[in-house]
Amino acid sequence: MESELAEKKETVPTAATLTVDNIGGIDNAEVTFQEGVTVLSGRNATNRTSLLQAVMAALGSDQVSLKADADEGSAELEFGDERYRRKLTRQNGAIITDGEPYLEDPDIADLFAFLLESNEARRAVARGDDLRELIMRPVDTAAIQTEIEQCEQRKRSIDEQLEELDGLEQRLPDLEAKRKRVTDEIDDLQEELEEAQAELDEANVDVEERREEQSELETKLGELRDTRSELERTRNRIETERESIDALEDEREDVQQKLESLSAGDDADIGRLEAEIETLQEEKAELSKEISQLQSTIQFNEQLLEEPDSVLADASEPADDAGDDGAITDQLLDDSETVTCWTCGSSVARDQIETTIEQLRDAREDRIQERTEINSDLEERRETVSTINESRSEYQQTQRRLDSIDDEIASRNDRIDELTDDREALTDDIDELETEIDDLETDDYSGILDQHKEVNQLEFKLERKERERDEIDDEISSIEDRLGNREDLEARREDVTDELTDLRTRIEQIEENAVSAFNEHMENLLDTLEYGNLDRVWIARTTREAREGRRKVTKSSFDLKIVRSTDSGTAYEDSIEHLSESEREVTGLVFALAGYLVHDVYETVPFMLLDSLEAIDSDRIASVIEYFESYVPYLIVALLEEDAQAVETNHERVTEI
CATH class of the missing domain: 1.10.287 (Helix Hairpins)
Structure with missing residues (x-):
């Protein structure tokens, strides 16, 4: 793994330049990132999260928001000799994307590389969700x-x-x-x-x-010899045809038995299943649209809390009223406990907006869960349709073979009838020739x-x-x-057996690798971060037998285990709910790193983005960044000024956006 990472770092360009227009709270900006760690340092409301969203947009993610007063925006990434451009347009309340981003499919990067506050992997750990489902989601x-x-x-x-x-x-x-x-x-x-x-x-x-x-007698004798030879050949051909018919009859019996064991398939069942599949696809598309809209709303409100001046200043003030510029921003900065609502303009308590955001996140998670269940239903129905079609195809092929055998048997029976007629005619010819020879025979002969x-x-x-x-x-x-050819067949069988073993253990191997990676990195970081009485955090993989459709399969689950110790040194098991916010955040980040490494995300996208680390103290943030740096070609981290001071000074820093 380390050698692959080293090779990847050697092959990626050493710098990347990002150009941004109207994304988040940014009007326009251009920033160059050097390979390694880049720290986006500043106080709240300085567009650090917006810049991370712009990077995500250029890389291909849809989890980005437009500037509140803009209908169009863009992000362009110059990376080596290539340029990747993404255009965002607001249509009917939703954000439509176009262009040629770095990634064709951003799902795996959204899960394990773009680690903003709303990142699903981080939040799943904090809530105690099914971690196995997240790790295995990229696996088909x-x-x-x-x-x-x-x-x-x-x-x-x-x-x-x-x-x-x-x-x-x-x-x-x-x-x-x-x-x-x-x-x-x-x-x-x-x-x-x-x-x-x-x-x-x-x-x-x-x-x-x-x-x-x-001479006439000799001629007749020659004719007799030739006719007998032809008769013998005819008899042999009749015998061959009969043997062929016997073989065909045996095959017909086998084919008939196979046909009786198969089903021709019911068109009504297939029609019903296809209608259900179409309905589920429509439901999935509608849920995806809702999830996208919820994500946009969540990100806008998160940005409203973190960068209120950049979101509301342009949208709230008329362009020609220069005397009141910054009035709303001043109010927001003067009173950190309230925020001006972007829908009605009234003053709203921050905790009320945070509660609303949490409700929106829960709603988004519910929709994601619904979509996952619909995906499962879709796969089950598609598999059923595929099974029915395969059975129908095999039935039709078997029926065609049965018809072909019947035709061949009939044809051979006709041939036997023809040969039998020939045999009888030849027999008559021989009798006639023998009679003629008897008449021609003399005493000398x-x-x-x-x-x-x-x-x-x-x-x-x-x-x-x-x-x-x-x-x-x-x-x-x-x-x-x-x-x-036996040796060749045996070699092929060995290859197929090895391939089959690899396929059967592939999912299990991915799960084991994920658990191993998380446990290793969690242990290393806990030793470095020294969280008081937190002795160990690890994932235990458990398996059980379950039925999936008509198949019996092995189901796995990832159980997060936590062990603490009392002042007297007594160890006891704890739960995720009792971890501090700092401990939960670190656990979520390590889980995301495990997914990043297990799925070789660094091969797909050499960037990792970190945001909303305020729950972790400055020294520990510095340790986390130093640890992650070893595994990511480009690590871009958004930090408050006081947290950035604890990070090594040799890293690239961006203080103005």
């Missing part, structure tokens, strides 16, 4: 499950091929024995044929002088017909046996060729 678990299923299918296919090879290998001894037996039979037939041929040749010599007179028949029969048998031997040789050769 559905895609991993699909990969697992595809990998399992490949492994089953290879296993079937290896099992088939085992069966073929077991057949080899029987085939070798059969080939030897057929070869012996061929040798015997060749000897018999030679003897029969010699006897026929001898008989032919005895009547050589009268051969011309008997007595017995020659029988000898011809014997020679013909031996030739037929020999030809058939030689063909049978050739078929056995071909089968043995084919099996040996296929067995030669």
